[in-house]
Amino acid sequence: MSIYQAAKQHYTSTKKLTADQRPSVRSLVLGYAMGRLLAQGNHRKLHYLCQFASKFGTGLAHYFWAKSLFLQDRQADALKHINLHLQQHPKSADAHYLKAEILVQLGEKEAARALLIEMLSWTTRKKTWQHLANTVTNQAEFEHYVALLRQHFGDLEQLSYDLASHLTHAAYTSANEDFALQLWQKRHAQHRISPAPKTKKIVKFSQQAASQALKDLKIYLDKHNIAFFLISGTLLGCVRDGKLLGHDKDIDIGIYNTVNRQHLESLCRQSGLFYVLPASHSELLVLRHLNGTTIDVFIHDDDTQVCRHYGGKCLWSNHSFALTKHHFLGDDYLIPQDYDRYLTENYGDWRTPKIDFDSALDTPNMHITNHAKMCIYLYKRLLNPDAHLSKNLRERLNEYLNQLNKSIHEQPT
The missing domain is CATH 1.25.40.10 (Tetratricopeptide repeat domain)
Incomplete structure (x- = not known):
């Protein structure tokens, strides 16, 4: 809101x-x-x-x-x-x-x-629980949070999707990923017996608001001599369609690790335009513009041969790339000079729009770094009452989830 x-x-x-x-x-x-x-x-x-x-x-x-x-x-x-x-x-x-x-x-x-x-x-x-989850950083705080949830709602498996997501965030920030994984496994098993109803809520991505958010960030970071470049779906929309992707949910940009992440966060907190949201990795900065647009800022580690950036459950690797200016949305933005190779590494045949695209299934250059978090991501995708998944995508998510669960069980203890 x-x-x-x-x-x-x-x-x-x-x-x-x-x-x-x-x-x-x-x-x-x-x-x-x-x-x-x-x-x-x-x-x-x-x-x-x-x-x-x-x-x-x-x-x-x-x-x-x-x-x-x-x-x-x-x-x-x-x-x-x-x-x-x-x-x-x-x-x-x-x-x-x-x-x-x-x-x-x-x-x-x-x-x-x-x-x-x-x-x-x-x-x-429920927003109270979200804010409280954001303050959890250790085991004692997590156990207190769980106790409060049980006191107010009883069985944790019966929590609403949003409350279960807040609990999961608290588990992540207190090193309780196994607790969160077991929670979603139980919710998934229960869902198969008694599926929860889907909502009619459809969250629309406003291209106009997103364009303004990207422009405002560029103006602000230019003042501080911090260069960023377009990546992932934002780059794909820029090169292929000449606009931001209508089905996207946020903006993705990259910054080289020559810029200190803590310094960047401090600057953004002073911007007057952006809130800093909790992030899933120490090399990721999540911003929300005043108009509601979310911008994921990925810090890139470039060793001159491979360039990597990280999320909470995975990393993405590309061949190192030079940058060039590209006119987009009325301004010049930096993008990988060899964008064809970059996008091919990310998406394969990037020129053909994909139906039922999912970032966990359809990005060849992704490598899982945390199997538990990836499983939880898949459970949440399947159980999200606001997600209207096709039968094909739902089957693919379930198949991938079964493979991951099997690999977790086969890992040596």
Whole structure:
């Protein structure tokens, strides 16, 4: 949900209030304007408007102010403003989530965890579990997280898909991959007996929003003399179709490891345009633009012969490549000079669009680095209620999953 949508939803909910409790027309207009400015990344004008709106007691002024400061990595100031908002709105879940993120960035993780755990007593939003999972980094925290889930929901195998995914993330960050694998194996076995209903939800990839996100990242990184290049599906769309792939779900770019990943993350946290999301590998940076577009930034390790980049469950290897500029979406982007070889290594016959493409099955240059995580990926693909898989793809996923499970069982202990 965008910031603008959040503001609109907040004010829509005021219809439940009595006439004297509802915000004034002025507050509604100011709230809408603040949401728009934040969605545009126009922080200078937003700060002026927040300062003006706060004088009239507009409820969301300090919330938007804190959000803006958070996006610029001005965490101490962000904490001050979110606390001012919470004085007026002590049960604002979104404000508590933001405060928890601020506290984590300030190095106060335990305070963030305590805040989120306390929220469980007064809100049923699943997002609370997602934020709490993001704070899990060791065995004690994982066991506490599992205990809380059992306390609230009972049998872990009956958790919703989203909650099971949050639990899996907590398992990954605390070295409990076997726990997560057993969880999904049981869910898969149960699904075969009693399949869960599919949803009608279809998540659409907005090419316009994605183009803007890519352009904004280029402008920002150019200012800091950091070059990136298009890879994977983003490169395929660029070269073959002259546009971003309509069925894609994110943007993929590469950066050579001459750029320090921690430095890059620090810069992106100050951008005012991007959130930094949890990543599955230390050499992967996941960004989310204000418009909701996700950008995966893969750090590439090039030894002059082979160039590799990593995900949580696998790595991809290509012959080393030189870079060249290519005009795309109204700007010049770097791409592999021999893009034909690069894309052939990635996709085989890349010129022919593939029906039922899956990154785990259809990328010849992929090498599994973590069999348990790959199995979990396949289980999640098969069990995702929002994934509308064809019969052919479902059969291929199941066949590959059976092969992987067999190889895991055959590995020496």
